[in-house]
Amino acid sequence: MKVKTYRGRSVQEVLQQVKLELGEDAVILNTHNYQDGGRNVCEVVVAVEPEIGEGQDVAENTGDTGGQQWSSFQQQLLQFKDQLFSLIRPQIDMERLSPRQRQLVKYLEKEGVDPEVLVKLWDKLKDRPQVSGIGELSRIVSLKPWDSDKWQEKCHALVGPHGVGKTSTLLRMAMKFKQENPGKKICLLNADAHQGKGRLFLKHYAELSDLEYWEVAGPQDWSWFSEKSRDYDKVFIDVPGLGGNKDLSTWWSENGVDVLSDVCIHLVMSPLYSNIQLDAFVKKFFSVKRASVIWTKLDEACNFGLLINTSFFTGLPISLITYGAGLKNSMSAARDKKIWKLIFKHRLPD
Ligand SMILES: Nc1nc2c(ncn2[C@@H]2O[C@H](COP(=O)(O)OP(=O)(O)OP(=O)(O)O)[C@@H](O)[C@H]2O)c(=O)[nH]1
Ligand SMILES: [Mg+2]
Structure with a gap:
């Protein structure tokens, strides 16, 4: 590609x-x-789309990502997917695709794209050799890049499993917003304050970057902050990872977060998770206020089919990608060029 x-x-x-x-x-x-x-x-x-014979193993040739080899778990998962796909395959007559379309579908299959997505893609392409596979794919993978003018909501809450990169991403987003909007008042709201390390990290960078910092724990605090939020142009909220059986809607209602208006939620995910795990997280962190997916740790991943699967199953646009442990030069707004390079060439943004 x-x-x-x-x-x-x-x-x-x-x-x-x-x-x-x-x-x-x-x-x-x-x-x-x-x-x-x-x-x-x-x-x-x-x-x-590539010429026949070209690019089929693009991923293996570029060597641009951190993950160099398939883990045995991923191989097992792919085998499982193969079996699943082989059940559906009789319905999919690859001869009804043009050679280029066929190659695209095969590449995506190797990349871990879910059989259901492949069937849908095949359905859109079959007997229509003039239709572009990438064009159809871009209808599945929608993007809403993290640019301040595109995201008008005041409060942005980052949710996702422990350690996925919520706090670091939140800081990067706040710092970028501040850089682009020097006159605006920004607040970092820590709803995960019982975590000593994350708390210190957030507080420290808030002070360094001249951002206001507050902590909330429980309905009274949230009610107080809903008034306080009027002082700010943008609020970035760090939500805890929610271990065990807790889910986001329970946490949200137990803490009375609904008093806060003008909130949208970004689901923070990483392609390091398996499809099954990701499915569980998508359910656990469900909310009607969910507005985008942020992909982290792309530098450690070795395939990216999960990005396509998640877009397909949640309908959420991708807003941001991160690809490094440091706070600088490790985040990009999700734009088509970067996303396609990632998926088809395994190349991270420069
Ligand atoms: N390689 C890599 N590391 C990252 C990336 N984003 C964050 N990290 C690292 O991942 C670790 C966890 O990041 P945090 O931001 O603390 O994650 P979190 O989701 O807030 O974690 P909890 O608060 O414990 O739930 C840190 O060591 C980060 O430096 C990324 O894009 N790539
Ligand atoms: Mg954190």
């Missing part, structure tokens, strides 16, 4: 170049106009 960038003086000029080189199969992922030395530049990012 290729992701290529073309530049020219106008959209028309660049599109003509794209069409000449790549024909009808090129899928436009993004266009961007800017000035360079007083000249207008139009940049177009396109995705192209």
Whole structure:
């Protein structure tokens, strides 16, 4: 799978170049106009499906991710998926796909994409050789990049299992927001204050970054904070990992968090989890206020089919990706070019 960038003086000029080189199969992922030395530049990012024989083992060739080998568990999972898929397979006549479409479906199967997603994709592509596989896939994987103008809600709560990277991501988001909106008042709200280490970490960086910091525990605190929140333009909320049988809706109602208005929830996940585990987390952290998925620890993962599966089964857009333990240069807003490079080339953002 290729992701290529073309530049020219106008959209028309660049599109003509794209069409000449790549024909009808090129899928436009993004266009961007800017000035360079007083000249207008139009940049177009396109995705192209690979030639036959090319790219089938892209993932193995690039060596760009942290995970270098399949773990035996992943192999078992893939075997299980193979068996499942082989039951459904008789219904899927791969001959009804064009060679490129077929190759795309096979690549995704190797990448751990769920058979149900593959069947859906096949259904959209069958007997329609002119239809682009990536184009159809981009209808499944929706994106809502973490840019301040796209996310108008005041309060952003990060939820997810213990250790997935909630606190670090929350800090990165708050710091990015502050950098882009220097005049705005930002608050870090720690609802996970019983965790000594995370608490110190958050408090320390709040002080360093000149962000206001509060802790809440129980309905009285939440009720107080719902008034206090009027002082802020943005509030970033660190929610505890919720061990055992606790789920998010129980925690939310027990703590009376509903008093807080204008809240959206971001589900923080990592491709290091298995499909089964991820399914359990998606249920555990269910909420009608859920608005996006944030993917963390991409630098430690060796395949990314889970991103597609989660988009398919939850319908949630991806807003952010993180790929490093440090707070700097380890987070990107989820844009198509980056997501496709990740899935098809196993390449992390530069
Ligand atoms: N490699 C890698 N490490 C990360 C990433 N994001 C966070 N980490 C590390 O993962 C560990 C856990 O991160 P936290 O932000 O504390 O995770 P958490 O979800 O808040 O954890 P709890 O508060 O214990 O539930 C830390 O050591 C982070 O530095 C990432 O994208 N890649
Ligand atoms: Mg934490």
